[in-house]
Amino acid sequence: MRKIELLSPDVAEKIAAGEVIERPASVIKELVENALDAGATEVAVILEQGGKSLIEVLDNGHGIPAGELALAVERHATSKIREVSDLERLNTLGFRGEALPSIRAVAELSIVSRARGAASAHEWKGGRLEALTFGHFLGSEHGSRVRAMGLFSQIPARLKFLKSQAAEVAQVREWIERLALTHPATGFRLVSDERTILNLRPQSEEDRVRAILADGEDYPLVSAQTDLGLGAPSGVRVRAHWLQGVSLPQMRKVVQIVNGRAVRDRLVQQAALHPFRQALLPGQFPAIALFVELDPSLIDVNVHPSKTEVRFLRSRDVFTAIEGLVQSMIDSHGAPAFVAQAAHEQLLSSSSSAWSAWENRPRSEPTNWLHPEANSSPERLQESFAPVAPHPLSEARYVGTMFNTYLVYDLGTEAALVDQHAAHERIRFEKLRAQMLTPGSRPAPQALLLPEAVRFAADSRIALESRLPWFAELGFECDIFGEESLLFRAIPSAWGTDDLRTRLKSLVERVLDSERPTHELDEALFEKLASEACHSSIRAGDALSPEQSRALVDDLFRCQHPWNCPHGRPTVARVPRGRFEEWFQRRV
Numbered sequence: 001m002r003k004i005e006l007l008s009p010d011v012a013e014k015i016a017a018g019e020v021i022e023r024p025a026s027v028i029k030e031l032v033e034n035a036l037d038a039g040a041t042e043v044a045v046i047l048e049q050g051g052k053s054l055i056e057v058l059d060n061g062h063g064i065p066a067g068e069l070a071l072a073v074e075r076h077a078t079s080k081i082r083e084v085s086d087l088e089r090l091n092t093l094g095f096r097g098e099a100l101p102s103i104r105a106v107a108e109l110s111i112v113s114r115a116r117g118a119a120s121a122h123e124w125k126g127g128r129l130e131a132l133t134f135g136h137f138l139g140s141e142h143g144s145r146v147r148a149m150g151l152f153s154q155i156p157a158r159l160k161f162l163k164s165q166a167a168e169v170a171q172v173r174e175w176i177e178r179l180a181l182t183h184p185a186t187g188f189r190l191v192s193d194e195r196t197i198l199n200l201r202p203q204s205e206e207d208r209v210r211a212i213l214a215d216g217e218d219y220p221l222v223s224a225q226t227d228l229g230l231g232a233p234s235g236v237r238v239r240a241h242w243l244q245g246v247s248l249p250q251m252r253k254v255v256q257i258v259n260g261r262a263v264r265d266r267l268v269q270q271a272a273l274h275p276f277r278q279a280l281l282p283g284q285f286p287a288i289a290l291f292v293e294l295d296p297s298l299i300d301v302n303v304h305p306s307k308t309e310v311r312f313l314r315s316r317d318v319f320t321a322i323e324g325l326v327q328s329m330i331d332s333h334g335a336p337a338f339v340a341q342a343a344h345e346q347l348l349s350s351s352s353s354a355w356s357a358w359e360n361r362p363r364s365e366p367t368n369w370l371h372p373e374a375n376s377s378p379e380r381l382q383e384s385f386a387p388v389a390p391h392p393l394s395e396a397r398y399v400g401t402m403f404n405t406y407l408v409y410d411l412g413t414e415a416a417l418v419d420q421h422a423a424h425e426r427i428r429f430e431k432l433r434a435q436m437l438t439p440g441s442r443p444a445p446q447a448l449l450l451p452e453a454v455r456f457a458a459d460s461r462i463a464l465e466s467r468l469p470w471f472a473e474l475g476f477e478c479d480i481f482g483e484e485s486l487l488f489r490a491i492p493s494a495w496g497t498d499d500l501r502t503r504l505k506s507l508v509e510r511v512l513d514s515e516r517p518t519h520e521l522d523e524a525l526f527e528k529l530a531s532e533a534c535h536s537s538i539r540a541g542d543a544l545s546p547e548q549s550r551a552l553v554d555d556l557f558r559c560q561h562p563w564n565c566p567h568g569r570p571t572v573a574r575v576p577r578g579r580f581e582e583w584f585q586r587r588v
Contacts, residue, residue, distance in 0.1 A: 020102040023162060024051025024151060025171040027107070029308075030099035031146050032179050035059035036186065037092045041202065042138040044189040045176060050165035055107075055148040060140035063115035066122040070129055073109065075101040091296065093182075093261055093307070100146075106155060107148040116142040169459050173198055177212045178255055178262035181289055184208035197459045205291075209241040213253050213287040215455040215484070219502065220244040224329050228321040236294045236314075236321045240272075242329055243287035245502040247280055249513045253287040259294065261301060264308050267315055268292065271322035275330050284506075290322060391557035392416075398550055404542065407549045414576045420544060422565035423556045429566040430559045432492070445475050445490035448497075452488045453481060454504050460512050467511050 021027055028045055035043050038061025048054035064072055071077050075098060103109050112132070114121035120131050137143025152159040162168060169192050176198060180188045184205045190198035200211060210221055222244050228236045243253075256268045268290060276286050300311040312318045393416060396409040407418040456464055464486065471478050475492035488504055495503075544552065556562045556571060564570055580586075 020098050021106050023171060024055055024168050025175045027051065027055050027103055027148055027151065028057065028172050029175045029179070030103070031055075031057040032176065033093035033307075034099060034146075035061050035144070036179065036183055038062050038144070040143065040186060042140070042187045042189075044138060045172065045191070047169060047172065047190075047192045050162075050168035050192070051172060052151055052159075052162065052165075052168070053149065055151065056145065058138055058143065058145045060138045060143040063118065063137075063142040063144055064111070064113040065115040065118065066129065066131070069111060069113060069122055069124040070127075072111070073100045073104050073124065077101075091259075103146075103148050106158070107151045107153070110147045110149075111144065112146075113144040114142050118142070166459065166463060169197065170457075173457065173459060174252060175262070178257075181205075181208060181212060181255055182257050182260050182262055192459065195458070197457070205239075206241060209289045210243075213241070213243045213255075213289060214246070215457065217455055217505075219246055219505075220333075222329050222333050224325055226321055226325045226328075228317060236292065236317050238293075238321045238325050239291040240322075240325050240329060241289045242326070244333055245499065246287045247284035247506055248287060248509045249283060249285070251285045254285055255289040257289065257291045258310055259292070259296060259299065259301075261307070261310070263310050265310050267312065267319055268322060271319040272326055274323055275327040288326070292318065292322065294318070391554070393418075393553050393557070398546060400546075401544065401549065404544075407544075407553060409553075411574075414574050415580075417573045417575070418553055418556070419565075419569070419571055419573075420542070420549070420552060422569050422571040423552055423562075425565040426559050426562060426571055427552070427555050430561070444493075445477050446493040446495075447477075447490045448488065452501055452504055453485045454488065454501070454508050455485050456508055456512070458484050463512055464508070467514075470511060 020030065024047070028051070032043055032045065035057060038059060040059035040061035042060045044058045046054070046056040046058075100109070100111075108126075110123060110125035112121055112123045114137065120133065122129055122131050137145065152162070163171075172192075173190060176188055176190055180186070180200050184207070185202045187202050188198065188200045189196065200208065203211070206221065206223060210216065210218075214221070220243070222242045223240070225237070225239045228238075251269070251273075254269060254272060256263050256265055256272075258265065258268065272288060272290055273285070280286060294312075298313040300313075301307055303309045303311050393409050393411075396411045396416065399408040399410050399415075401407055401420075402417070405420060407420055407423075409416040409418070461480065461483070465480060468479070476488060477490035478486055478488040481487035486508060491497075491500070491504075562571060
């Protein structure tokens, strides 16, 4: 065995740096946090090759005095704390004194800074300090410019794990947006390979949230605040801004700000998402920004070197405050509440031989689909239904509807309930699938009276251009308009126009989220994209006549998979007669 030896300072520095610097976005986060701590009102980030060859951060903060520049790059050198007790009252973003030395260990670092009131700027580079004339720092005579060149060039093991340039730029943008939410009064600019990706001017908190979560669009923004015992030492204040109606296939726009610090905390995340389990479909996440404020002594931000994780002393209070606020926002603004999955599973546990036999029947391709024009209005729904072969409910007695949502059938020994919205989603989805994936069956697109523009992030333009053929295959007519908009001129007729703008936004997000080859549009990807069409189906609360209700059920059982909507929610539930006897305490 090899004997135990101390690592050389160089190797130890590079290993330690890996805890703080994982990718270009890590460098940006640390440097921008330093700029914000320095009181900057303007911050600019410049990248080349996604940050692999150059990362540059400029700010107009108070700057670093010449006599402290050399000390600033030494490990554990900081102006933020002096005593261990200071860790209990932190009000700055950076405090560990690890950012600059960690960057120096994995890249070629240089710093130009001019302190407020200083006669000139000074540059630290390669251990040397010299005076120079630098000019203005983003319109100010004081500030800093930090450059990191050749990131991980001396550590091939780390360099090979970096993702594509587009992916790294997207990560940088995401962190800048999160940090920009913590300081809405500060301007932020991101430039990648001489192209401006992000340009945020000083604004109010709500306007900054809209600029980041809604890409500047005017989607409905719901804002609320709660104070849970704020006057007491354990008080918690939570503000939330929710972009109503927009859902995404990932949690990129679930933003958490704790005491002015952008974090990724599991407790905050779960508290925010828990109410949405009943308000959003599986695999979809909201666009929401949460701002949590509490006494600094009740939170530990020193959990991880990257300072993205936190630990709460009174975690239950924090969870309760966040969950309660988000739930009240959902309840007050009409988000759909779906029946709990557990309740469905309980109701579906019973079975009958006839039902099981039909469920396990040989499947065939669906036929006699709804006419597209009938999809948009319950009044015209029955016009396109043709007679259908017997199915489990064909001989059952139709009782009526409950809550204008559930169609009730009497099967003699049990009651069957059909969710009209979930059923129509399944019908519409399989109709779309048959049309889109069968050569020669795709209908002509329906031209929009007014084209609909959907904005996207500037750094997504190349990826979106390569995916335009997907939209054409799905039956859309659209093209890139300007630098950051996709203009839809026509849509598939079966999509309908209800809440169209929001659904198109979600569709674009799903297209960008897919990593499939750009020439490939298979059934699995289609199912992911076409699910947005289902949101214009018959809704819970839409009144249907008995004829429309029976026609809807007949058409449901023409489908290949009638038991669930495209998002996985059950379409049919059964309640055995014995359950009713139990409820009314009857003896059979």
